[in-house]
Amino acid sequence: MMKKITVFTPTFNRAYCLGQLYDSLIQQTNPNFIWMIIDDGSSDSTQELVQSWMDENKIEIRYIYQENQGMHGAHNTAYQNIETEFNVCIDSDDFMPTNAIELILSHESELNNEHLAGLIGLDAYKNGNIIGTTIPETIKESTVNDLYYKYDVKGDKKVVLKTKVVQQFPLYPVYKGEKLVPLGTLYLLIDQQYKWLCTNDVLCVVEYLADGSSNTILKQYKVSPRGFGYFRMVKMKYSGSVVEKIKSAIHLVSSAIFAKDFSLITKSPNIVLVVLSLPLGMLLNVYIRYKTRAK
Structure with missing residues (x-):
């Protein structure tokens, strides 16, 4: 059975x-x-x-x-x-x-x-x-x-x-x-x-x-930027929270920088929001690089 x-x-x-x-x-x-x-x-x-x-x-x-x-x-x-x-x-x-x-x-x-x-x-x-x-x-x-x-x-x-x-x-x-x-x-x-x-x-x-994804999230943002970029685009499209849409736009900018693929921005469901998020996205990218640098 x-x-x-x-x-x-x-x-x-x-x-x-x-x-x-x-x-x-x-x-x-x-x-x-x-x-x-x-x-x-x-x-x-x-x-x-x-x-x-x-x-x-x-x-x-x-x-x-x-x-x-x-x-x-x-x-x-x-x-x-x-x-x-x-x-x-x-x-x-x-x-x-x-x-x-x-x-x-x-x-x-x-x-x-x-x-x-x-x-x-x-x-x-x-x-x-x-x-x-x-x-x-x-x-x-x-x-x-x-x-x-x-x-x-x-x-x-x-x-x-x-x-x-x-x-x-x-x-x-x-x-x-x-x-x-x-x-x-x-x-x-x-x-x-x-x-x-x-x-x-x-x-x-x-x-x-310690080796689980929950405890290595900043590193994951850095090494899986296209995966997270896909996630952010889905959230921008479907999340009912305005705050989450804004956060996702900021993260999408950072993901695009890590991926060296700015088509992630042009393919986004809200290009205007992503463009407005460029400065904060760049700052987030710098922050992630700083926090995940080799010590």
Whole structure:
């Protein structure tokens, strides 16, 4: 029988921490899931480790190896290969509460509504503290964008997607030599056609490691300028927040300078706003270069 949900995990040289996620998955109160591991070009012992877990046969595991494409490239591969009704990404340095799959699938009947793309739940730290804020109890459905900019919800949240919905949208663009396109780009595009069911269930326990993207964001702006430029253009076009449009225009200028590709500016959905943002964008670029200089 086909499982209901795929938990997919992009990983790159994270054999040292994958074990806590595996331990949380084999303890799930509802085993109705597949664990799909997208190995994004690891050179450590990830493959051997995963094989040992597959040999244990405690949960269904699917392992896919690819040449390194970055986080968004691993998401692309997952979305192209997932066959279950739902999917959720749990990063290699995170893990799931033991009842997370049960909590997700408890919303299955509500998620049958065609206008819903999936479910938004909470992330928490290991000590149990919620990351950011909870979702107001009065908000049963929302877009991701509205949660942050209309209802003032803070912090990372965990999204569970309907596979048939996510497969309607274009894959993340992959730029040669770059490793990151912000994942929120896809959610903003989905927001234009769908809403999300909201819950204050904790679906993921998060640990921000020193080598994770959250802790290296300024460097990412510098080394993945086209990826971030694409993200800024999508935000300028679709974000309902004027402040976010202005911030995106400033960042787009900086990204264009890093990429040495000023067509990013001419292709923007609001050229006038970007031109007005040139001075601040140049200042931001100088600031990022200063903060990421070799010490």
